[in-house]
Amino acid sequence: MTEAGPRWTLVCHGGAGLVTRDHLTPEQDAAYREALTTAADAGAAVLRAGGRAIDAVEVAILRLEDDPLFNAGRGAAFTAEGRNELDASIMDGATLAAGAVAGLSTTRHPISAARAVIEGSDHVLLGGEGADAFARAQGLEQVDPSFFFTEARWRSLERALGRLGLPVPPRPEGVAVDARAELAHDEGKRGTVGCVALDIHGDLAAGTSTGGTTAKRWGRVGDSPLVGAGTYAANAAAAVSCTGAGEYFIRLGVAHRICALVEYGGLSLQRAVDRVVQDDLTALGGEGGVIAVDPHGHMAWSFNTEGMYRARVADGEPLAVGLYKDEA
């Protein structure tokens, strides 16, 4: 018998990696905390008003996508060709309905495109130009690809291509300069945003959005748009969103594996996330982290990197933000 937790719970993350007090300036520290608070607050407002978990997840991720601090939406990492190719997925634990998109380049909000795949198609995963065309047909906001450009991510690309011995593509034209984007911390070549929630109706949802890895090539797709790898939600188990070295998360099926350990293995949520991240993922050589919530409102996170941008809030509990390993 599991002790009842809060009536609603929301957790969001902004990526995991080399996030330490030594690597972030006080201004960066403050900017990330503010951004995570804003996103979690937006999602919590939906849940507090009796809204649905999947709506709260989408709303929180929208904020993170629009914030150039994070590698998702604006501020996305660049491919080796100097493009932003955006991936996202979202899942409703009540119905196991799921939607996902890979390789978007003109749709402002990938998480909303993923949501539209649920509502407006018989499919789960759409990729490439077809996915943008679908989002456009669904009336979702389209932008010039330069919308996603930030100077900080471009510099990351130049460094990454230098290490790989690959040529640097021409710098995109017509890109805006944004002082806030200069605060973006290069937490490693990966980053992701995500959110999980339980609503007062007892339903779970999870979502994840990313620009993928810097200097990715060959149409590489990571775990973020893959249901079962980067995102999973089932009322019978848990809702999970992942961030990290996507290939390892795909091979382990991290999000679904955590749910299976809860549903079939009888583990508590915290034990399940720790086992998969600290044991399975670490043994395989993968780095990253996860956030999760179960149907009783209990939340959990686990990461084997130096830090993870994260925030949690629940009915009757104050919002709490953490960046570093030693924060609760």
Add this chain to the structure above:
Amino acid sequence: MTEAGPRWTLVCHGGAGLVTRDHLTPEQDAAYREALTTAADAGAAVLRAGGRAIDAVEVAILRLEDDPLFNAGRGAAFTAEGRNELDASIMDGATLAAGAVAGLSTTRHPISAARAVIEGSDHVLLGGEGADAFARAQGLEQVDPSFFFTEARWRSLERALGRLGLPVPPRPEGVAVDARAELAHDEGKRGTVGCVALDIHGDLAAGTSTGGTTAKRWGRVGDSPLVGAGTYAANAAAAVSCTGAGEYFIRLGVAHRICALVEYGGLSLQRAVDRVVQDDLTALGGEGGVIAVDPHGHMAWSFNTEGMYRARVADGEPLAVGLYKDEA
């Protein structure tokens, strides 16, 4: 304690759907049995000689891809735009190494491209033109897109577009006529090929390849290239390959779910595949089937369609082919 089975085992499938004695002519029945026998024999020869499970899986799937009877490689279904876009994945249960490709249009053998992703990149899933470019760079055989054309699949496309009220694209030029391809049975709008194997070293592997659904749009990706959905292999659990309505297989994470029920739920392989296919998949409204093998050499299949093209062979056991529900 599980009773020891044969030292090596191989199972392959050629898709599930409306496969009944009423719907296949005697010539079609014979052609499918011969094709499945050829593929299973080719894989069995690798295992009999002490070869690796992943090699046996690749070899068997190569034969099925080249055979126009199946919706994979030559004989693939067409997209709404009149193109063949091919998906595949392969996984090594010994290392959890996995490779996958989505949306190939010029690489003759998608399963070999998936295999090359393991050997030649740090990635798991590559998509679109980038995936073809990667396969080309790896020295894999490239063909004109018309290589994959078959008249039977084109007629299926025309019928599907008519039902959808969508325009029929121009017929590709320069396509070859093939009498054997005329024997292809339209088992529904979906089809897939796959293979699972245990080798004498105790290692498992699984692979899946498909042309996807007829008249697919918007860059739709099904479960076949998705590790955990259409394909999964882990020595600690089982090797699984799926076929059917891909969206349901993604939402359930069918291949990984079967492995989790074996590893964490303690179910026998046959109980695990039956529970996921007959209970979970059916409850969600999805149709299809799976083949599986466990580390003890036990094989299992389960499908909730009228039939599934399948063959099995094991050390000391004769090769057996089945098409219909009442075959063992």
